Amino acid sequence: MLGLLRRSQVRLALRSAPRRGGFGSPKDHEPAWIERWMANRREGQDNMDWFFRVFNSTRIYENFLKSSPRFYGFVVWSAIIGGYCWSRMWDHIWNYVNQGKLYRHNPYVYPIPDDDE
Template sequence: MLVRSRVLSALRQSRPKRGGFGSPKDHEPAWIERWSANRREGQDNMDWFFRLFNSTRIYEIFLKSSPRFYGFIVWTSIIGGYSWSRMWDHIWDYCNQGMLYRHNPYVYPVPDDDE
């Protein structure tokens, strides 16, 4: 029994340790590793947009930290909502030109001279 346990422990120590399931040494399936290795730099249809967005440095300035991100979202929502509302007000005015009350001011008649 003692010999058997020594043999088994020697076999266990001679095998290379590869890590268990979910360990950092554990490899993904081959198709995931191939997919991760394919970066497609310069091949994307929207590459021009990402290059333009990265050149504005919006991410580094506003979106990288949480307080700046939330402030950016709140203020752009306020400004964007106001602009959206004003845009539709102008479109409504343009489509209803001459039919709205404010477009047709009341003209007071010339007062009669009672003298």
């Protein structure tokens, strides 16, 4: 009987013991070189730091790119609008280069009718 009581007390003590973490647990620490590497954020040292600051200030990622449906919608609508703008840009360039040579630049002018009176 004493052994049975002892086992239940040991099980209860093991069950209530605080978990300190182990390999692969969230409390497990990485090697020191990885922690140093992750702590080095290179803020202000990167050549493209200005771009990332501007991009992050637009909040495009949080609003459009974070979830899959929004991302796919953003890609589709950006392609539609981007394709239209691309086409209109080349139409304007073609119009500028061929100024005076296209049919719409030279409208037909009807001659003044002669008076037969």
